Amino acid sequence: xxxxxxxxxxxxxxxxxxxxxxxxxxxxxxxxxxxxxxxxxxxxxxxxxxxxxxxxxxxxxxxxxxxxxxxxxxxxxxxxxxxxxxxxxxxxxxxxxxxxxxxxxxxxxxxxxxxxxxxxxxxxxxxxxxxxxxxxxxxxxxxxxxxxxxxxxxxxxxxxxxxxxxxxxxxxxxxxxxxxxxxxxxxxxxxxxxxxxxxxxxxxxxxxxxxxxxxxxx
Amino acid sequence: xxxxxxxxxxxxxxxxxxxxxxxxxxxxxxxxxxxxxxxxxxxxxxxxxxxxxxxxxxxxxxxxxxxxxxxxxxxxxxxxxxxxxxxxxxxxxxxxxxxxxxxxxxxxxxxxxxxxxxxxxxxxxxxxxxxxxxxxxxxxxxxxxxxxxxxxxxxxxxxxxxxxxxxxxxxxxxxxxxxxxxxxxxxxxxxxxxxxxxxxxxxxxxxxxxxxxxxxxx
Numbered sequence: 057x058x059x060x061x062x063x064x065x066x067x068x069x070x071x072x073x074x075x076x077x078x079x080x081x082x083x084x085x086x087x088x089x090x091x092x093x094x095x096x097x098x099x100x101x102x103x104x105x106x107x108x109x110x111x112x113x114x115x116x117x118x119x120x121x122x123x124x125x126x127x128x129x130x131x132x133x134x135x136x137x138x139x140x141x142x143x144x145x146x147x148x149x150x151x152x153x154x155x156x157x158x159x160x161x162x163x164x165x166x167x168x169x170x171x172x173x174x175x176x177x178x179x180x181x182x183x184x185x186x187x188x189x190x191x192x193x194x195x196x197x198x199x200x201x202x203x204x205x206x207x208x209x210x211x212x213x214x215x216x217x218x219x220x221x222x223x224x225x226x227x228x229x230x231x232x233x234x235x236x237x238x239x240x241x242x243x244x245x246x247x248x249x250x251x252x253x254x255x256x257x258x259x260x261x262x263x264x265x266x267x268x269x270x271x272x273x274x
Numbered sequence: 275x276x277x278x279x280x281x282x283x284x285x286x287x288x289x290x291x292x293x294x295x296x297x298x299x300x301x302x303x304x305x306x307x308x309x310x311x312x313x314x315x316x317x318x319x320x321x322x323x324x325x326x327x328x329x330x331x332x333x334x335x336x337x338x339x340x341x342x343x344x345x346x347x348x349x350x351x352x353x354x355x356x357x358x359x360x361x362x363x364x365x366x367x368x369x370x371x372x373x374x375x376x377x378x379x380x381x382x383x384x385x386x387x388x389x390x391x392x393x394x395x396x397x398x399x400x401x402x403x404x405x406x407x408x409x410x411x412x413x414x415x416x417x418x419x420x421x422x423x424x425x426x427x428x429x430x431x432x433x434x435x436x437x438x439x440x441x442x443x444x445x446x447x448x449x450x451x452x453x454x455x456x457x458x459x460x461x462x463x464x465x466x467x468x469x470x471x472x473x474x475x476x477x478x479x480x481x482x483x484x485x486x487x488x489x490x491x492x
Contacts (some may be wrong), residue, residue: 070474070480074472074475074476075469078454098458099456101416101455101456101465137475137479143478143481152377155370156369157470160470160471167478167479179301188305202350205333205481206479206481208474209441210419230477236296238317238319246477246480248477248480249319250473255468256386256450258292259424259448259464259466260361260423260424261288261355262285263423
């Protein structure tokens with residue numbers, strides 16, 4: 057399967073790749089050499105039929121009574137997720153949520169790396185959080201090089217749009233927006249919005265109106 | 275439209291309800307009485323065709339050259355989202371992410387409320403964060419009453435499963451899991467997993483392999 061073919065993987069499948077990768081990586085660390093689709097299913101909470109369909113897109117063929125080869129899967133996922141080619145990330149806003157992200161970052165070995173963070177607080181600027189240097193927001197355009205592709209926004213809602221405009225001008229290609237504000241960007245910029253308050257409200261709504269016993273067949 | 279009919283709203287539509295609600299609520303606060311589907315579309319970043327289809331499920335009929343009536347929409351969304359009936363929530367783990375959630379909670383006027391939080395740190399137990407009292411984790415079973423339906427997990431990954439078991443035994447119906455750990459629950463418990471690291475990895479993967487110009491027709 058060539059890299060060109062990989063771009064044909066359905067988005068829903070692609071979204072589960074990092075999840076599969078992490079679990080297979082753990083198995084490999086534990087010295088396991090094979091895994092069944094049932095074990096996989098229980099570990100990653102995705103049903104076995106979906107796992108088998110997903111894995112068929114990767115060209116991974118499970119054998120009856122044997123399962124999947126951990127080494128094969130690991131090297132396939134590594135290649136697919138470009139584990140050797142870091143995506144460089146900046147984070148803007150070192151409040152509680154920003155700090156959580158930076159500390160999380162430090163513990164992980166994956167294909168993304170938060171290279172630097174920005175804030176305005178004199179208590180944070182010039183320090184490191186989770187091993188990541190924090191610069192003053194005034195230095196944003198100067199520090200963001202062409203190798204940085206993603207900005208994580210964990211700033212207060214009222215400055216989300218001006219900060220967005222600045223990171224876009226600085227050459228960022230994608231924005232992971234964790235503020236409650238909806239932001240406007242040029243067409244070529246990808247935005248993913250995760251609003252903690254809306255996640256909680258939606259979850260509460262689903263819990264009330266879509267009891268689990270009604271969900272069969274989905 | 276009766277409450278029974280509302281449970282027939284497609285899940286994708288239901289998921290956008292809190293988003294629509296917040297925007298309409300803002301318009302109402304500003305004294306606006308009507309809104310076009312184009313304005314709505316630009317504000318919530320959902321295409322107009324989807325908005326019109328969603329609103330038709332709510333029984334909301336936009337008029338050509340007038341748009342939608344803000345007061346009608348607001349009262350409809352309030353009723354639908356049960357704005358008057360709080361869903362009570364607890365949060366376990368008052369680290370950076372937990373603190374971000376608690377402070378967020380305090381600023382919002384919505385249909386969910388974090389009633390209490392739990393931690394083990396002597397610096398946090400007995401205090402309030404974002405107006406929410408923090409109790410010691412040992413008091414979890416004693417404090418969680420039958421009126422609490424959701425637990426937000428912002429604990430370290432290694433204690434996610436034992437804490438899950440305890441909140442399930444305490445009668446929680448849904449868990450919003452913000453830890454990197456996949457948790458196991460009985461069938462009747464709803465779990466929504468948001469892993470910040472996986473969100474970032476997936477976003478980086480999409481940015482590389484699914485350039486925006488390839489996304490037409492989705």
